[in-house]
Amino acid sequence: xxxxxxxxxxTVAAIQTCGLxxxxxxGRQRVIALDDVSxxxxxxxxxxxxxxxxxxxxxxxAALGGLQAPDTGQVIALGEDLWSRSSRKITRxxxxxxxxxxxxxxxxxxxxARDQIALPLTFLGWSAAEAKRAACEALDWVGLxxxxxxxxxxxxxxxxxxxxxxxxxxxxxxxxxCDEPTSALDGKNGANIAELLKQAxxxxxxxxxxxxxxxxLVPHADRILHIEDxxxxxxxxxxxxxAANR
Amino acid sequence: MKSLARxxxxxxxxxxxxxVSVLALSGCLIYVxxxxxxxxxxxxxxxxxxxxxDLYIRSTGRDSVSLQKLLTEVDLYEDIIRAEPYLGRTRxxxxxxxxxxxxxxxxxxxxxxxxxxxxxxxxxxxxEALSVPGTIIVSSTLKEKNDFKMGDVLWNSDDSxxxxxxxxxxxxxxxxxxxxRTGYGFVSPETGRLFSPSTPRAIHFGGGVSxxxxxxxxxxxxxxxxxSPEIAKQRLNQQxxxxxxxxxxxxxxxxxxxxxxxxxxxxxQGFLVVGVFAVLIPLFIIVQxxxxxxxxQSQQFATMRALGIPSRHLVSTAMEQAFWVGTLxxxxxxxxxxxxxxxxxxxxxxxxxxxxxxxxxxxxxxxxALIAGVISLTAIFKMKPQDLLR
Numbered sequence: 001x002x003x004x005x006x007x008x009x010x011t012v013a014a015i016q017t018c019g020l021x022x023x024x025x026x027g028r029q030r031v032i033a034l035d036d037v038s039x040x041x042x043x044x045x046x047x048x049x050x051x052x053x054x055x056x057x058x059x060x061x062a063a064l065g066g067l068q069a070p071d072t073g074q075v076i077a078l079g080e081d082l083w084s085r086s087s088r089k090i091t092r093x094x095x096x097x098x099x100x101x102x103x104x105x106x107x108x109x110x111x112x113a114r115d116q117i118a119l120p121l122t123f124l125g126w127s128a129a130e131a132k133r134a135a136c137e138a139l140d141w142v143g144l145x146x147x148x149x150x151x152x153x154x155x156x157x158x159x160x161x162x163x164x165x166x167x168x169x170x171x172x173x174x175x176x177x178c179d180e181p182t183s184a185l186d187g188k189n190g191a192n193i194a195e196l197l198k199q200a201x202x203x204x205x206x207x208x209x210x211x212x213x214x215x216x217l218v219p220h221a222d223r224i225l226h227i228e229d230x231x232x233x234x235x236x237x238x239x240x241x242x243a244a245n246r
Numbered sequence: 247m248k249s250l251a252r253x254x255x256x257x258x259x260x261x262x263x264x265x266v267s268v269l270a271l272s273g274c275l276i277y278v279x280x281x282x283x284x285x286x287x288x289x290x291x292x293x294x295x296x297x298x299x300d301l302y303i304r305s306t307g308r309d310s311v312s313l314q315k316l317l318t319e320v321d322l323y324e325d326i327i328r329a330e331p332y333l334g335r336t337r338x339x340x341x342x343x344x345x346x347x348x349x350x351x352x353x354x355x356x357x358x359x360x361x362x363x364x365x366x367x368x369x370x371x372x373x374e375a376l377s378v379p380g381t382i383i384v385s386s387t388l389k390e391k392n393d394f395k396m397g398d399v400l401w402n403s404d405d406s407x408x409x410x411x412x413x414x415x416x417x418x419x420x421x422x423x424x425x426x427r428t429g430y431g432f433v434s435p436e437t438g439r440l441f442s443p444s445t446p447r448a449i450h451f452g453g454g455v456s457x458x459x460x461x462x463x464x465x466x467x468x469x470x471x472x473x474s475p476e477i478a479k480q481r482l483n484q485q486x487x488x489x490x491x492x493x494x495x496x497x498x499x500x501x502x503x504x505x506x507x508x509x510x511x512x513x514x515q516g517f518l519v520v521g522v523f524a525v526l527i528p529l530f531i532i533v534q535x536x537x538x539x540x541x542x543q544s545q546q547f548a549t550m551r552a553l554g555i556p557s558r559h560l561v562s563t564a565m566e567q568a569f570w571v572g573t574l575x576x577x578x579x580x581x582x583x584x585x586x587x588x589x590x591x592x593x594x595x596x597x598x599x600x601x602x603x604x605x606x607x608x609x610x611x612x613x614x615a616l617i618a619g620v621i622s623l624t625a626i627f628k629m630k631p632q633d634l635l636r
Contacts, residue, residue: 058635067552068632088556095554102634106549108250110257119250123555128247151257179635211635 013040013076014175014207015064020073022059022230033059034070035230043174046201046208048217051227057211058179060227064209065098065177066090078174095124099173099206101197103180105152105160107167112149113139117167124171138166142196158189165193169200176200178210182217194220251566254543255574261542262567265535265618266574272528273579273611278586279520280607281597288598291503292430295496296365299466300475301482302332302499307490313465316491323485325469325478330356330363332464339442341400341409348392350384350400352431354438363466367415368432375412376434382409384431389414390594400431407441409433464499525614532618536571537625540564544629552631560626568619572612579611580604 022034033056041047041064049057062068064075066082075082078097082090100106107116117135122128139145142162152160161181168176178197182190194217201208201222210217218224226234255262294302305313313331320329339352355364357373364373372383388394399408409431433441469478475495482493494502540547547560587597 058632062632062635065552067635068630091551091554091556093554094552095556098554100552100634102549102552104545104634106545106552106634108253108546108549110253111250115247115253118247120550120553120555122247123550123553123559132247 014043014078015041015209016074016076017064018074018076020060020063020070020075022056022063022068022070022072032056032230034063034073037073037227037230037232039225039232039235041207041209043207044201044205045222046198046210046220047223047225048221049209049211049225049227050213051233055227056230057227059230061177061179061209061211065100065175066094097174099168099171099176101161101164101168101176101178101181103183105157105164107152107160107164109152112151113144113155113163113166114148116152116163117170120167121171134170135166138170139163141169142166156189157184158186158192161185161189161193162196165196165200169204172204174204174206176206176208178208178212180212180214181210182212182214187216190214190216249563249566250546251563252570254546254563255567255570258539258542261539262535262571262574265532265539265571265615266578268528268531268535269572269575269611269615270578270582272524272614273575273607274582274586275524276521276607276610277579277583277599277603278590278597279524280603281583281587281599282590282595283518284600284603285596285598287504287507288500290507291500294503295500296367297363297466297496298366299362299496300469301467301479301493301495303329303465303467303482303486303491303493304463305490306492312490316465316489323482325473325481326467327470328360328362328468330361330466332363332466340403342403342405343392343394343398343400348388348400350388350431352382352433352438352441354435355432357434362468365415365432372413372415372432376432376437378412379434379437379440380408380410381412381437382431382433383413383415384411386414387594388431402441409437409441467493525610529614529618532571532614533621536568536615536618537622539567540622540625541628544625545634547626548629548631548634552634561623564623564626565616565619568615568622569612571619572615575611575615576608579607 016039018038020034020037022032024031024033031054035056037056037060049060051057059068059070063070063083064077066077069083074084077093082093085093108119111119114132114135117138118128118131121131121134126134136145136148139148142165144159144162144166147155147159150159152163155163161184165181176197181197182193185193197208197210198220200206210221221236224234224236225232303313303316305311317329317331320326339350341348341350355361355368355373355376357364357377359370368376368383375381376383382400384394394411394414396411396413398411400411401408415432469475479493479495486492547564550560550563551557583597583599587599590597
């Protein structure tokens with residue numbers, strides 16, 4: 001395996017991976033989640049990562065988002081080798097550059113919509129006033145300005161997912177990772193979420209990597225990657241030499 | 247903006263209710279153990295604290311020569327306008343009433359108007375009544391315990407002299423479990439001499455100065471009305487340097503008497519053991535409760551980690567939750583304690599709970615909650631952020 005950073009020093013890609021590998025378990029339990037994956041994901045693009053269950057989608061997003069270290073390979077995120085950093089620096093990287101939207105929403109049950117967005121910003125060092133202003137703007141952007149005090153239990157699944165997107169966008173991340181953001185939503189809500197994500201990519205020139213089974217998202221994507229048994233099996237941008245390790 | 251911890255405690259109140267309840271009950275248990283114990287120990291110095299004395303002067307040496315000298319040289323001290331020997335005349339006595347032997351501490355009190363070594367609650371009328379030889383006033387505690395009635399006669403050991411009960415004084419000065427052991431009775435020195443002629447005693451004359459100095463354990467003094475006892479104490483102690491004497495306030499006298507009782511009392515050690523268990527057992531339960539509450543919130547903590555929120559904020563959120571549980575526990579335990587205190591008082595058992603006791607018990611409750619919080623912290627990292635992806 002060669003160093004990807006040395007291989008393409010002038011690249012403007014938001015994230016590049018080189019020879020990513022991840023294995024879970026041992027012996028008969030051994031599962032290869034990622035198998036020598038090398039890809040490049042660019043800013044301003046919404047990329048879908050599709051594949052059957054157990055194909056390695058979550059492992060991929062975890063490795064790229066600084067949530068779980070790969071066993072082998074490199075992740076060059078915003079020009080730096082992510083996993084060569086200390087755990088504290090990786091946490092800081094997530095805080096400063098990454099936004100996540102989880103399938104479950106990952107919202108705080110006790111908080112109203114505005115605090116849902118503002119509170120994490122205060123943990124990131126924002127003042128309460130700044131955080132509230134940013135939260136209100138984000139709520140307005142996702143069309144939920146009138147639900148500032150509503151808790152997750154008082155809103156629909158679609159609304160909660162929009163709150164999660166608003167929380168993610170409020171801090172203006174450069175790298176956005178979504179895990180099945182529309183799986184629990186009906187067609188209309190799913191389309192809304194997809195459109196919001198697309199807009200987010202354009203608005204913040206952010207890279208979006210969206211893990212999904214949902215074919216309804218395909219029309220909104222700039223690029224589609226298919227993964228199976230830990231290997232990228234197809235890439236809609238066929239001219240990318242590293243697009244799939246086929 | 248309300249903190250996440252406070253929002254969580256409010257929203258998941260059912261999760262935290264058991265922790266708050268356990269803390270409140272353990273706090274109440276500590277209050278009861280400490281309160282009854284303190285009331286008990288404090289009752290040992292009831293008599294000393296009730297005397298109408300501004301300062302006590304004690305000998306720091308082994309004999310009472312310096313105290314005797316002091317009594318004859320009172321004029322040398324401008325901070326002393328009157329001094330009386332404290333003769334330790336309160337002693338347990340056995341009395342007989344209708345063929346039953348009872349225990350009673352009989353205190354001889356001077357009956358003069360200016361006397362200072364006399365309890366404040368003995369009124370002028372009571373003094374006048376006690377001036378008749380063979381009369382006694384006893385505490386209400388004994389009235390309830392021994393079924394004493396007005397007019398009852400308490401006989402001495404050889405049935406040669408009887409004390410007629412002519413009144414009762416408020417039990418408030420003699421509450422606590424001490425009531426189950428003994429109580430006070432007040433008589434004049436004349437009556438005391440007739441009741442127990444063989445007991446060596448001081449013989450008093452005008453001014454309350456004893457001829458028999460050998461039994462003086464302390465001197466009670468009156469200071470000028472416009473002088474603060476604390477300042478007078480400091481000035482006297484300056485003058486006493488090298489004289490083996492020490493001036494102390496009635497509060498210090500009470501504390502020292504109580505301290506002696508603490509060191510001697512096995513009962514106190516028993517209460518101490520109860521107090522320790524009252525902290526340790528709930529601590530174990532609270533740890534489990536807080537831990538399960540945090541485990542229930544593990545997804546939240548995993549989300550916080552995924553968002554890149556530093557670990558210190560996760561820890562502070564969990565600890566703040568423990569803090570709020572502790573604070574609620576303090577409030578609830580205080581309210582429960584007030585109820586228990588009122589209930590016990592109705593049964594003649596006092597709990598002596600001062601603001602200092604409240605502070606210490608509150609601190610113990612909060613400390614227990616925070617320790618439980620610290621032990622529960624490992625639960626925060628149970629769920630990993632990547633688990634949110636599955």
